[in-house]
Amino acid sequence: MIELIEDLPSATVGFRCSGQVSESEMQAVVVPTIESNLLENDRVRALIVFDSDFQRFSAAAAFDDATLGLRHWDGFDRLAVVTDLPLMRHAMHAIALILPCPVRVFPLNALEEARRWLSESLGTIHLERAGDVITVTLIGSLDRGSYLRIEDDLSRLFSAGERPRVLVDLRQFDGWLALSGLRDHLRLIHSYRQQPSRLAVVTAEAWQQLVQRLVAGFAEPKVHLFTGGRMLEAQEWICRD
Numbered sequence: 001m002i003e004l005i006e007d008l009p010s011a012t013v014g015f016r017c018s019g020q021v022s023e024s025e026m027q028a029v030v031v032p033t034i035e036s037n038l039l040e041n042d043r044v045r046a047l048i049v050f051d052s053d054f055q056r057f058s059a060a061a062a063f064d065d066a067t068l069g070l071r072h073w074d075g076f077d078r079l080a081v082v083t084d085l086p087l088m089r090h091a092m093h094a095i096a097l098i099l100p101c102p103v104r105v106f107p108l109n110a111l112e113e114a115r116r117w118l119s120e121s122l123g124t125i126h127l128e129r130a131g132d133v134i135t136v137t138l139i140g141s142l143d144r145g146s147y148l149r150i151e152d153d154l155s156r157l158f159s160a161g162e163r164p165r166v167l168v169d170l171r172q173f174d175g176w177l178a179l180s181g182l183r184d185h186l187r188l189i190h191s192y193r194q195q196p197s198r199l200a201v202v203t204a205e206a207w208q209q210l211v212q213r214l215v216a217g218f219a220e221p222k223v224h225l226f227t228g229g230r231m232l233e234a235q236e237w238i239c240r241d
Contacts, residue, residue, distance in 0.1 A: 004033065005047055008115070011045060012044065013034055013044055018050075044076060045076070045079070048081050050081070050085055076100075079103045080104055081104070089105050092105045093105060102181075123140030123174070127150055133167060133238055133239065134157050134164045135166075140173075142176055147187075147188060154192075163196065165198040165238050166200070169231070170203040171228045173207065199215065201224075202226045203225065208225065
């Protein structure tokens with residue numbers, strides 16, 4: 001059976017599964033809950049708990065689940081799965097590799113941790129312009145929403161003057177939570193690759209090789225990479241004539 005989990009933040013849905021889940025339960029509980037939330041929100045976060053006595057989805061329920069996922073492929077912002085069942089844990093770790101949203105799997109005794117993870121902000125991108133220098137600071141683990149939130153501000157900063165200088169600070173960057181985050185990062189680079197007159201990237205050693213490949217797309221501006229302890233040097237370089 002499937003039960004709704006109450007007392008979740010806005011734009012968050014939750015389901016607890018036990019025994020065998022039937023098609024009628026999928027149609028009566030899961031489908032209308034997700035679709036009604038997506039009418040009110042661009043994306044939703046989901047909490048799914050598989051109790052220890054969970055057995056399986058019926059064939060029809062599994063088909064409904066797959067159909068729902070494909071229909072709203074980009075509709076999920078984050079997914080937390082809570083279970084102690086080895087098969088479900090392995091399956092979700094595999095599925096996480098192809099889903100466009102961040103996925104985390106928690107044990108049953110960490111249900112409250114899963115709730116907190118769904119409600120917290122994972123990472124952010126700070127933008128600042130001083131004169132003709134735009135500083136872009138990536139902090140924490142970024143997902144697709146991190147990039148969507150800055151699109152308008154970034155466009156406005158770049159359109160405020162001709163060919164700005166850009167300083168990218170990756171010292172607090174922890175990576176991407178899902179393929180969609182990396183995809184949006186690459187799309188952003190493609191969109192603005194011809195606009196900066198000068199580009200400085202301050203990065204931890206772990207990201208240096210990847211950063212070198214990414215900045216290769218900037219054909220025109222002068223590009224310089226600096227290690228994490230050379231922020232002051234990067235700031236001086238970006239301001240040179």
